[in-house]
Amino acid sequence: xxxxxxxxxxxxxxxxxxxxxxxxxxxxxxxxxxxxxxxxxxxxxxxxxxxxxxxxxxxxxxxxxxxxxxxxxxxxxxxxxxxxxxxxxxxxxxxxxxxxxxxxxxxxxxxxxxxxxxxxxxxxxxxxxxxxxxxxxxxxxxxxxxxxxxxxxxxxxxxxxxxxxxxxxxxxxxxxxxxxxxxxxxxxxxxxxxxxxxxxxxxxxxxxxxxxxxxxxxxxxxxxxxxxxxxxxxxxxxxxxxxxxxxxxxxxxxxxxxxxxxxxxxxxxxxxxxxxxxxxxxxxxxxxxxxxxxxxxxxxxxxxxxxxxxxxxxxxxxxxxxxxxxxxxxxxxxxxxxxxxxxxxxxxxxxxxxxxxxxxxxxxxxxxxxxxxxxxxxxxx
Numbered sequence: 075x076x077x078x079x080x081x082x083x084x085x086x087x088x089x090x091x092x093x094x095x096x097x098x099x100x101x102x103x104x105x106x107x108x109x110x111x112x113x114x115x116x117x118x119x120x121x122x123x124x125x126x127x128x129x130x131x132x133x134x135x136x137x138x139x140x141x142x143x144x145x146x147x148x149x150x151x152x153x154x155x156x157x158x159x160x161x162x163x164x165x166x167x168x169x170x171x172x173x174x175x176x177x178x179x180x181x182x183x184x185x186x187x188x189x190x191x192x193x194x195x196x197x198x199x200x201x202x203x204x205x206x207x208x209x210x211x212x213x214x215x216x217x218x219x220x221x222x223x224x225x226x227x228x229x230x231x232x233x234x235x236x237x238x239x240x241x242x243x244x245x246x247x248x249x250x251x252x253x254x255x256x257x258x259x260x261x262x263x264x265x266x267x268x269x270x271x272x273x274x275x276x277x278x279x280x281x282x283x284x285x286x287x288x289x290x291x292x293x294x295x296x297x298x299x300x301x302x303x304x305x306x307x308x309x310x311x312x313x314x315x316x317x318x319x320x321x322x323x324x325x326x327x328x329x330x331x332x333x334x335x336x337x338x339x340x341x342x343x344x345x346x347x348x349x350x351x352x353x354x355x356x357x358x359x360x361x362x363x364x365x366x367x368x369x370x371x372x373x374x375x376x377x378x379x380x381x382x383x384x385x386x387x388x389x390x391x392x393x394x395x396x397x398x399x400x401x402x403x404x405x406x407x408x409x410x411x412x413x414x415x416x417x418x419x420x421x422x423x424x425x426x427x428x429x430x431x432x433x434x435x436x437x438x439x440x441x442x443x444x445x446x447x448x449x450x451x452x453x454x455x
Contacts, residue, residue: 078104079383081213081226084233085195086114087121087177088350088367090184092230094134095375097191101383104224105193106215108200108233114181118329120254120287121180122280123173124365130372139183143281144170146265153272153315170265174280174287204229210345210386228378228386232349236336246335248412250275251297252358253290254331256282257309258324272315276412278358279320286322288312289358297330333357335409341397342390347374354401356408366404370397 080096082089085107093105107114123131123142131137144163148171151158163171188195199217210227236243257279263286268279275291290312292300300308309325336355341348350367374393382389 076223077225078102079226080104080228080230080378081106081211081224082230082232083201083213084108084231084350084352085185085197086117086232086350087180087184087364088352088371089230089232090114090181090188091130091134091368092232092349092371092375093193094136094184094187094191095372096378097188097193099375099379101378103193104196104226105188106196106199106201106217109197111197113197115178115185117177117181119177120280120282121175121177121364123175125168125170125172127365127368128173130368133372134184134187136180136183136187139186140173140175141179141283142173142175143283144265145172145174145267145281146170148172148267148269149319150269151271153270153317172267174282176282201231201233204346206344227345227383228390229346230349230374231346231352233352235351235355236338236348236353238336242339244335244337244339246409248333248335248357249294250291250333251294251330252333253288253292253297253300253328255288255290255308255328256285256326257288257312257322258285260321260323263320268316268319270316274315277312277315279316286320288322288325290315291333294332301328301330335405337405340394341370341401342394345386345390347390347393349374354405356405357412362404362408366401369400373397 079101080103082093082103082105085093085105089105089107093103096103122145128137131140146163148161149158150161161171163169185195196215196217199215201213202216202221203214205212205214207225210225211229213224213226213229215222215224238245262284263279263281265281267281268277270277270279274293274296276289277291278287278289280287280289290300300311303311305325308328309322312322312325334355335357338348338353341353349370351363353370354363354366356363356366373396377389377393377396382393
């Protein structure tokens with residue numbers, strides 16, 4: 075293919091969602107991915123999907139194929155204080171507040187949907203260069219020993235993360251790592267998720283099948299110790315943080331990754347748009363990252379489907395402006411939670427506990443917070 079209306083670079087969860095959203099638009103799509111076939115399906119990350127994301131994935135036709143675990147309730151608390159808040163799906167007339175699924179299962183369902191729609195993905199093909207032209211961009215692609223060029227009116231960059239450094243990027247290093255593992259609870263979790271703020275950082279337990287996905291945050295200096303601990307010691311560490319709320323009887327292998335905030339200040343420029351982790355990398359607290367990406371994807375696809383290809387540069391500028399509130403809200407909400415519950419601010423610990431108690435006693439504020447997590451900017455009046 076030497077020309078396309080839309081070139082999508084990256085066939086991960088964000089890139090494939092964008093391709094699916096445009097699959098029946100009549101636009102000529104080209105999708106490339108630097109990884110070999112099947113790499114996305116092997117992604118072991120665990121994603122928390124909001125109710126709003128379920129609505130988007132239903133529209134894309136992949137929801138029925140996803141092996142999701144519903145989140146019926148979310149228990150939010152802080153270690154060492156009495157305050158806590160409980161969010162329940164029944165308060166909002168919803169079947170669930172959110173859903174937990176592996177990134178690999180999501181990728182597999184999306185890949186099958188793309189195949190059914192006749193949208194091919196060129197694997198083992200990386201973007202080597204991108205040059206602006208009067209009509210859009212010319213992309214130089216390298217696949218194996220071959221080099222090809224594609225002229226595209228719009229290029230969606232959905233591969234990799236936000237490049238570190240430079241004035242175009244906002245950055246914050248939380249000096250923390252997230253340690254992930256699957257753990258078996260002594261009693262059935264019944265769809266109850268936990269978000270607990272501790273002196274070492276946030277600790278989340280997400281229902282996943284019959285297990286919990288544990289996301290244990292620790293200072294970077296403690297990472298090697300945590301990874302070297304035997305399973306019994308690590309399980310006991312989680313138990314100490316959770317108290318009597320839940321007891322884990324078995325834990326699986328651990329993986330870890332650093333926690334940083336990196337945000338591309340301008341998510342669109344000329345004929346280029348950045349989506350997913352290529353636009354922003356967020357702390358996993360409150361599970362905002364992929365849900366924000368899906369909202370970005372569907373809004374842009376709708377804009378392009380309704381005449382937005384007539385002037386791509388103007389459409390992308392309008393897209394960036396339209397998404398500014400939701401994007402800033404999700405980034406600020408996530409970053410604000412981490413800073414608010416920073417263990418270095420020990421004097422504010424009890425005030426935060428009282429805040430959680432007040433949140434539980436003030437339904438309108440609690441509902442607004444819940445709707446923000448469910449729907450993004452649509453929660454605001």
